[in-house]
Amino acid sequence: MSSSDVKSVLLIGGSGFLGLHLIQQFSELKPQPQIHVFDVRPLPDRISKQFTFDPSTITFHQGDLTSPADVRKAIETSGATIVVHSASPMHGNSQEIYEKVNVKGTKNLLTVAKQCRVKAVVYTSSAGVIFNGQDIHNADETWPIPEVPMDGYNETKAIAEEMVLSANDPENDFLTIALRPAGIFGPGDRQLVPGLRQVAKLGQSKFQIGDNNNLFDWTYAGNVADAHVLAAQKLLNPTTAALVSGETFFITNDTPTYFWALARTVWKADGHIDKRVIVLNRPMAIAAGYLSQFFSKLLGKEPGLTPFRVKIVCAYRYHNISKAKELLGYQPRVDIEEGIRRTLAWMDEGL
Amino acid sequence: MGKVAELLSHPLELKAALKLKFLRKPLFPDVVIEESADLTRCHELLKLTSRSFAAVIMELHPELRNAVMLFYLVLRALDTVEDDMTIDPKIKIPVLREFDSKLDLPSWYFDGNGPNEKDRAVLVDFPCILNELHKLKPEYQRVIKEITGKMGNGMADYILDENFNLNGLQTVADYDLYCHYVAGLVGDGLTQMLVLAGFGSNDLYDENVHLYEDMGLFLQKTNIIRDYAEDLADGRSFWPKEIWSLYAEKLSDFAKPENTQQGLYCINHLVLNAMTHIESVLHYLASIHEQSSFQFCAIPQVMAIATLSLVFANPKVMHENVKIRKGTTCYLILKSRTLRGCVEIFQYYLRDIKKRLTVEDPSYLKLNIQISKIEQYIESMYQEQLPLGVKPQETLIYKKVLDRTEYDSKVAVIEEDEEFKFNLGFTMFLTFIAAVYFYSK
Known part of the structure; x- marks a missing residue:
């Protein structure tokens, strides 16, 4: 057993979407480390067939991330040297929840982990931290975090990331790293692919917003989890730790693609191909978004099209992951096509 | 359509043809060789x-x-x-x-x-x-x-090779190897000469980097896709079985009307395969400093991407040898004198291909991803869309493009001069026509 072997890992938010993929990737390590999960909600009763890990080998710790006692207990009983923090509320929650989990929770975790002499913390940040609505062309980690954030979610993620990075303290043997995945999808995903399926079901897939020249990153959750395992290993290995600790890394599938090409691929995999596509250009779609927002408000319904959503689907948002490839040795193992196939297979399980 | 009518219906190409014929000067006019x-x-x-x-x-x-x-x-x-x-x-x-x-x-x-x-x-x-x-x-x-x-x-x-003569090329690796012999080697020789003459960066002929191989393969594969009908008539074929067998039992089946759709999917799959060489082509072009050598290398490449876009989803390929218009060639020759021009040509045709790609196509996502990959590469060449305060990454390709931009700017002067003369000539021509019209009334 070499020094970079992960012996015991504590996965904060391990019951969530990315959490299950983290369990999977850590469980594939040889020798398999002890895997502990800390979450507010228990592990799902039924695990998708897309996962092969044995749930009985996982130790579960229920608790509140903002409670020092809960976190301390989990770290101490697990004896974990590595903590992976991927707990994050879904987009669409209230500012209060974002603050609580992303800011207070992360702060609490860092304090307790350091007190408990944990060696390293791997934090799941988000590529959204550099997004403020402006186009992002092939961004690397030198891009600044905008002064005015896109929304409360990205704002709190950026604050948490900053806390994580500044907690990096090699002299006291406490190392941190932040990974910034972009557009995570995969089995367990509640947003990207299911959202698209919903659009097709409502018969809205024949509308295309924007000219479809904007590149977009989608990242398979299993690949994101891979990057976390690599980050943990690099932090535990004394020869590589100095290169990666205190650093951020964009994580993508390294295949940015046109937004609508991905959407149509999902619909096609579902057996749905539109014979004719109606293209709404960006300014027109934004105007339509305002109208839709206005009338939905009158009718007291949730608007389908909003100016915000139009801007999101028309923006260029793709990243350069040379740093992760070079320093973490990261390579996406599951390509987009296979990723979509697995996601749809999971959805068809009806879990 | 006659040649003249063809030119008249594409004014930009007509302009290019006139410029090429009357205005463009050779780069080395004063060299008299005994x-x-x-x-x-x-x-x-x-x-x-x-x-x-x-x-x-x-x-x-x-x-x-x-x-x-x-x-x-x-x-x-x-x-x-x-x-x-x-x-x-x-x-x-x-x-x-x-x-x-x-x-x-x-x-x-x-x-x-x-x-x-x-x-x-x-x-x-x-x-x-x-x-x-x-x-x-x-x-x-x-x-x-x-x-x-x-x-x-x-x-x-x-x-x-009996197997080759009887059954044609089998795998994609065979296809690459065949193209290596007929085109990759030419690129090899030319590149050695360019480097010996000091006209390209030294790393252009490197043991590990075989950019010249991609230059040759991109041209050859484009020709092979285009020449389907002609080769078939001659009783030979160079489409690799590994690809065409996904779409037909026999290679000659594509010529039958009921298999046209499958034939198109096969062509598009081959186009996808050819596109994998484009990044290296752009890298190669960025490495050439001497202008006449640059043009010599760039012209066939931009004609190849134009041809690739022409054969893409084109049912005519199954029956005849399609060719890009003469006027298009003139336009490409003039525009490909700068690296920026070449990049724009590639981008134009790639987006054109993307626009015509249908969701039903089995290569739909792969083609989208491949085109995106080239777009991302082009972005990394110039890095012009950075936010305030972010410095470009000093990658090898970025530095080469920066060097090449200096040479490009010298060509820009020539281009402006041609444009000026063309406009002058055109105005004189119009005045003349107007005068004739006026006096003849």
């Missing part, structure tokens, strides 16, 4: 075998002009032996295998081609070629000999 009788004959042979290629070669820097011309003629001679079905293999194989050693002889010729072989003069008058070849710098001679040896043996191997 011509021997042998050299004159070589020029004639060059024009005889390829009119378009002759024009580009004659524009090359004097340092490389003859070397490239003779390289071309020697390979053309080799090809003429290989291609001629009237030559008995017992004679043909040894000639191909020993062709490189003939280059050392003071004089040698071959009279064994059939009377109908249109390029037989190249072999009959081979002594003229040899005389001029021996005047070249020894290092250029060495390159020509090395590549001739490899290519001659490669050709002989393919002639003897």
Whole structure:
């Protein structure tokens, strides 16, 4: 057993979407480390067939991330040297929840982990931290975090990331790293692919917003989890730790693609191909978004099209992951096509 | 549609054709080379075998002009032996295998081609070629000999390869290897010469980086896709079975009307395969400093991407040899003088392909991803969309593009001059027409 072997890992938010993929990737390590999960909600009763890990080998710790006692207990009983923090509320929650989990929770975790002499913390940040609505062309980690954030979610993620990075303290043997995945999808995903399926079901897939020249990153959750395992290993290995600790890394599938090409691929995999596509250009779609927002408000319904959503689907948002490839040795193992196939297979399980 | 009508319906191309014909000046007009009788004959042979290629070669820097011309003629001679079905293999194989050693002889010729072989003069008058070849710098001679040896043996191997002759190319790896012999090697030789002349960055001919291989393969694969009907009529084919077998039982099935759709999917799959070379092509072009060499390398590449877009999803490919318009060629020749122009040409045709791609196509996502990948690469070449305060990444390609941009700006001056003269000429022409009209009333 070499020094970079992960012996015991504590996965904060391990019951969530990315959490299950983290369990999977850590469980594939040889020798398999002890895997502990800390979450507010228990592990799902039924695990998708897309996962092969044995749930009985996982130790579960229920608790509140903002409670020092809960976190301390989990770290101490697990004896974990590595903590992976991927707990994050879904987009669409209230500012209060974002603050609580992303800011207070992360702060609490860092304090307790350091007190408990944990060696390293791997934090799941988000590529959204550099997004403020402006186009992002092939961004690397030198891009600044905008002064005015896109929304409360990205704002709190950026604050948490900053806390994580500044907690990096090699002299006291406490190392941190932040990974910034972009557009995570995969089995367990509640947003990207299911959202698209919903659009097709409502018969809205024949509308295309924007000219479809904007590149977009989608990242398979299993690949994101891979990057976390690599980050943990690099932090535990004394020869590589100095290169990666205190650093951020964009994580993508390294295949940015046109937004609508991905959407149509999902619909096609579902057996749905539109014979004719109606293209709404960006300014027109934004105007339509305002109208839709206005009338939905009158009718007291949730608007389908909003100016915000139009801007999101028309923006260029793709990243350069040379740093992760070079320093973490990261390579996406599951390509987009296979990723979509697995996601749809999971959805068809009806879990 | 007649040529004139074709030009008139594409005004930008008409403009390009007029500019090319009347306004563009050669890069080395004042170089007078003492011509021997042998050299004159070589020029004639060059024009005889390829009119378009002759024009580009004659524009090359004097340092490389003859070397490239003779390289071309020697390979053309080799090809003429290989291609001629009237030559008995017992004679043909040894000639191909020993062709490189003939280059050392003071004089040698071959009279064994059939009377109908249109390029037989190249072999009959081979002594003229040899005389001029021996005047070249020894290092250029060495390159020509090395590549001739490899290519001659490669050709002989393919002639003897029963499986290849009977069943064509099997895997994509076979396809790449075949293209290596017929085109990759040419790129190899030309690149060695460019680097020897000091016209490209030194890493262009590197043991580990085979960018020239992609230059050759991109051209060759585009031709192979386009030539489907012509090759089939000649009873041969170079589409790899690994790809076409996904869409048909027999390669010839695509020519039947009921299989057109499958044929189109197959073409598009082959286009996808050819596109994998584009990033290296752009990298290669960014590495060339000398302007005439840049144009020499860029013209075939931009014509290839235009052709690739023409064959994409084009049912005509199944029945005839499609060709890009003459006017398009003029436009491309003028625009490809700068790296920026080349990049814009590639981007234009890639987006055009993307626009015509249908969701039903089995390669739909892969083509989208491949085109995106090239777009991302182009972004990394220029890095012009960075937010305030972010410095460009000083990658190898970025630095090369930056260097190349300096050379581009010199061409821009020439382009502006041409544009000015064109506008002046055009205004005079209009005034003249107006005057004639006015007085004739």
